Each structure stands twice: as structure tokens, then as C-alpha cells.
Amino acid sequence: MFNNSVHGKILCKNCHLNLDVIPHNDAKKVDCSTKCHVKEPSRDVEFSHGNLYAEVNESIHGKGTPGNPKTFSEDMPGCTDCHLNTVYKPVQGFDQQPGISRDTLRRCISCHTEAEWATRYYQHFAHRLHRSKTALETAKLCLNCHQDEQMMARHNLPATSNYKDTFHWKGVLYNDKNAPDCISCHAPIGYSVHSLKSMHDPQSPVHRTNLQSTCASADSTQQCHPGAVESFATGKIHQTEAGFDEKVAAFVKGEPILDGVDFLERRKRYESIIESEGVDTTSLDATERFQRKIYLLVKYVYTLLITVVIGGMLIHQLMDFYRTIKNRKNH
Numbered sequence: 001m002f003n004n005s006v007h008g009k010i011l012c013k014n015c016h017l018n019l020d021v022i023p024h025n026d027a028k029k030v031d032c033s034t035k036c037h038v039k040e041p042s043r044d045v046e047f048s049h050g051n052l053y054a055e056v057n058e059s060i061h062g063k064g065t066p067g068n069p070k071t072f073s074e075d076m077p078g079c080t081d082c083h084l085n086t087v088y089k090p091v092q093g094f095d096q097q098p099g100i101s102r103d104t105l106r107r108c109i110s111c112h113t114e115a116e117w118a119t120r121y122y123q124h125f126a127h128r129l130h131r132s133k134t135a136l137e138t139a140k141l142c143l144n145c146h147q148d149e150q151m152m153a154r155h156n157l158p159a160t161s162n163y164k165d166t167f168h169w170k171g172v173l174y175n176d177k178n179a180p181d182c183i184s185c186h187a188p189i190g191y192s193v194h195s196l197k198s199m200h201d202p203q204s205p206v207h208r209t210n211l212q213s214t215c216a217s218a219d220s221t222q223q224c225h226p227g228a229v230e231s232f233a234t235g236k237i238h239q240t241e242a243g244f245d246e247k248v249a250a251f252v253k254g255e256p257i258l259d260g261v262d263f264l265e266r267r268k269r270y271e272s273i274i275e276s277e278g279v280d281t282t283s284l285d286a287t288e289r290f291q292r293k294i295y296l297l298v299k300y301v302y303t304l305l306i307t308v309v310i311g312g313m314l315i316h317q318l319m320d321f322y323r324t325i326k327n328r329k330n331h
């Protein structure tokens with residue numbers, strides 16, 4: 001199984017250092033930035049994940065430097081929190097039939113007659129033609145931490161568990177290829193999942209200025225909202241925007257209002273003039289009077305309907321009950 005995994009060509013002791021004696025007495029924790037002792041053929045240099053290490057460390061998920069760690073750096077995901085040593089899977093999806101792998105491999109082996117070599121390179125390449133995690137796996141991975149309210153509060157972030165209340169999640173759950181998981185929006189084409197940024201950073205795909213193009217998802221294999229206009233992209237995705245609850249609380253307590261509560265006030269006034277009984281209709285303008293008329297009409301028809309339906313049902317049940325009792329006496 002190990003040989004069939006993405007690290008199958010690497011020796012155990014290239015990752016697990018200090019295994020020179022048995023039993024191993026000084027085995028170190030694996031550090032993914034060590035040199036792997038394989039050559040990367042395009043440039044013929046010793047390969048290592050050191051570059052990704054630096055990239056992740058500069059991202060919002062970075063742990064900081066040893067001398068100057070970020071606060072609660074133990075909450076940050078490292079390579080092995082997000083990655084397993086994945087076993088190569090045969091290519092499927094993209095409307096390809098299962099079995100395509102064996103068919104293609106047959107062609108490679110006609111030239112590269114060393115079958116094991118050809119299989120290895122075929123898998124190496126084909127594995128990258130699809131996402132290594134399904135959308136469902138990705139959402140679960142990220143939510144592991146991001147639905148943990150206490151952990152997120154330590155970093156002044158709201159938990160994003162309400163992703164599961166959205167149609168996006170329903171789509172992911174039922175395997176809709178176009179439904180976005182966390183990566184579709186937070187690291188779309190042109191961005192890297194290893195350099196995620198805060199939403200307030202202009203380099204983030206969910207920064208205000210980039211949202212329209214993120215929603216439109218041009219160039220992606222996912223078809224999202226190609227016609228997204230600027231106002232479309234102003235909708236909230238994770239509704240628990242920091243500060244929203246405070247605004248509502250301030251409004252309820254009658255404290256000086258923060259931005260945006262104007263809207264709530266207008267709506268409240270509107271509801272009271274349309275719905276309450278003793279409103280002086282002369283104080284309303286023409287539209288408001290018309291809307292009130294419609295509202296009252298709907299209200300009366302609805303009340304009438306409820307009375308007739310429920311009342312009729314009640315009479316029917318009573319008659320049925322009377323007949324049942326009577327029949328039982330007769331027999």
C-alpha cells in the first residue's frame with residue numbers, strides 16, 4: 001500500500017530521521033521541509049517541500065517564527081493536519097469511464113516497457129487530473145477547526161458552521177460538481193490553498209474588490225455565477241458577520257445606532273403602518289395606502305378561508321363521530 005502512495009518512492013528513513021539503530025531510540029517527529037532525496041526532473045534538483053513550508057507560514061494559517069510565534073499558534077493547521085499519504089486512485093470523473101486508466105497505461109507500456117516505471121509515472125500524473133479531496137472531504141476538513149466556536153473566538157473569528165445551512169452545502173452533499181466547497185471560494189483558480197489570506201487583505205479572493213470575479217468563477221471547471229454583477233457579490237456568505245449581533249442588540253436597547261440599523265428602523269415603521277388597526281390613513285402617501293389596502297384584503301380573505309375550512313372540518317368530524325357511536329349501539 002505504501003508503494004502505491006504518493007510518497008511510495010521515498011525511503012522510510014528519508015522522512016523519519018535518526019532511524020540508524022534498532023530499536024530506534026532517538027526518532028524525530030517528521031518535518032515535511034527536509035530534503036526528500038529524490039530529484040525533480042524538470043530542473044534536476046534535490047526535491048523538498050520547503051517552499052510550501054514558507055508559503056504556508058506566510059499565510060493566515062502560519063505559526064509565526066520560532067522566536068516570535070503567533071498567539072495560539074497550536075491552533076494552526078500543519079501539513080499533516082490537511083494531508084494524508086494518499087494512495088493513487090484510478091482516474092475517473094470528467095465524464096471518463098472507469099477503466100480508462102488501464103487502457104491508457106497499455107499505450108505507455110508499448111514504449112516504456114518497464115511496466116512498474118510506466119505505472120508509477122502514469123499515476124503520478126493522472127492523480128493530479130482530479131482534486132485529491134472530494135468537496136465533502138474538504139468541507140469536513142476545514143470545518144474540523146472552523147466550526148469550533150471557542151477556537152475561532154481565540155482568533156476573533158466567527159465560526160463558519162452555518163455553511164451547512166446553505167444551498168452550497170446541499171449541492172456538495174448531493175454531489176453537484178458545481179457546488180462550491182471552502183476551496184472554491186477561498187482558493188479559486190489563481191490563488192493557492194497554501195497562502196490563504198484574511199478577508200480584509202486585498203489579495204484574498206473574498207476581499208470586497210475581488211468578490212465579483214470569485215462569484216463569476218471565470219476559467220474554472222466549476223460553473224458558478226457567470227453573470228454575477230457587483231451588487232450580487234455583496235450578499236453575505238457566512239451570515240454571522242462580526243458585529244452584526246452587537247448592532248441588533250444596540251438597536252433593541254435603544255442605544256445610539258451603528259451603521260445599517262437605519263434599514264431595520266425603516267422596516268419597523270413600515271410594518272407598523274401597514275399592519276396595525278387604528279392607523280390614520282390620511283397620514284399615508286398613495287403607495288402606502290394602496291399597499292395597506294392589499295394587505296387588509298389578503299388578511300380578510302385568509303381569515304374567512306381559515307374559518308370556513310377549520311369550521312367545516314370540525315362539523316364534519318362531529319357528524320362522523322355521532323354516526324360511529326350510533327352504529328356501534330345498533331350492532
Ligand code: HEC
Pocket residue numbers: 002007010011012013014015016028029030080
Ligand atoms: C513522506 C514522508 C514519510 C515517509 C516516506 C514515511 N513516513 Fe511514516 N510518518 C510520516 C509522518 C508525517 C507521520 C506522522 C507522525 C509524525 O508527524 O511524526 C508518520 C508516522 C509513522 C509511524 C507512526 C509513528 C508514531 O509516532 O505514531 C510509523 C510507525 C511510521 N510512520 C512508519 C513508517 C515506515 C515503516 C515507512 C516506510 C515504509 C514510513 N513511515 C515512511 C511520514 C513519512
Ligand code: HEC
Pocket residue numbers: 041104105107108109110111112118121122125
Ligand atoms: C511513442 C512512445 C511513447 C509513449 C506511448 C509514451 N512515452 Fe513517455 N517518453 C517517450 C520518450 C522517447 C521519452 C524521452 C524523450 C522525451 O522526453 O520526450 C519519454 C519521456 C517520458 C517521461 C520523462 C522521463 C524523464 O525522466 O525525463 C515520462 C515521465 C514519461 N515519458 C511518461 C509517459 C507516460 C505516463 C506515458 C503514457 C501516458 C508515456 N510516457 C507514453 C516515449 C513514449
Ligand code: HEC
Pocket residue numbers: 006032049052053054056061077078079080081082083127128130131132133138183193194
Ligand atoms: C489548510 C489545509 C492545508 C495545509 C495546512 C497544507 N495543505 Fe497542502 N493542500 C491542501 C489542499 C486543500 C490542497 C489542494 C488539493 C486539490 O486541489 O486537490 C493541497 C495541495 C497540496 C499539494 C499538491 C497536491 C498534489 O499532490 O497534487 C502538495 C504537494 C501539498 N499540498 C503539500 C503541502 C505541504 C508540504 C504542507 C505543509 C507545509 C501543506 N501542503 C499544508 C491543504 C493544505
Ligand code: HEC
Pocket residue numbers: 139142143146157158160163168180181182183184185186199206211235236237238239240241242
Ligand atoms: C460561496 C463562497 C464561499 C464558500 C463556499 C465558503 N466561504 Fe468562507 N467566506 C466567503 C466570503 C465571501 C467571505 C467574506 C465574508 C462574508 O461575506 O461572509 C468569507 C469569509 C470566511 C472567513 C472569515 C469570517 C469572518 O467573517 O471574518 C472564514 C474563516 C471562512 N470564510 C472560512 C470558510 C470555510 C471553513 C468554508 C467551508 C466550510 C467556507 N469559508 C466556505 C465565501 C465562501
Ligand code: HEC
Pocket residue numbers: 060061070075076077078081082138141142143144145146151155157182183186193196197198199200
Ligand atoms: C487545524 C485547524 C484549522 C484547519 C484544519 C483549517 N483552519 Fe483555517 N484557520 C484556523 C485558524 C486558527 C485561523 C485564524 C488564524 C489567525 O487569525 O491568525 C484560520 C483562519 C482562516 C482564514 C482567514 C479568515 C479571516 O478572514 O481572517 C481562512 C479564509 C481559512 N482559515 C480558511 C480555511 C480553509 C479553506 C480550510 C480548509 C482547507 C481551513 N481554513 C482549515 C484553523 C484551521
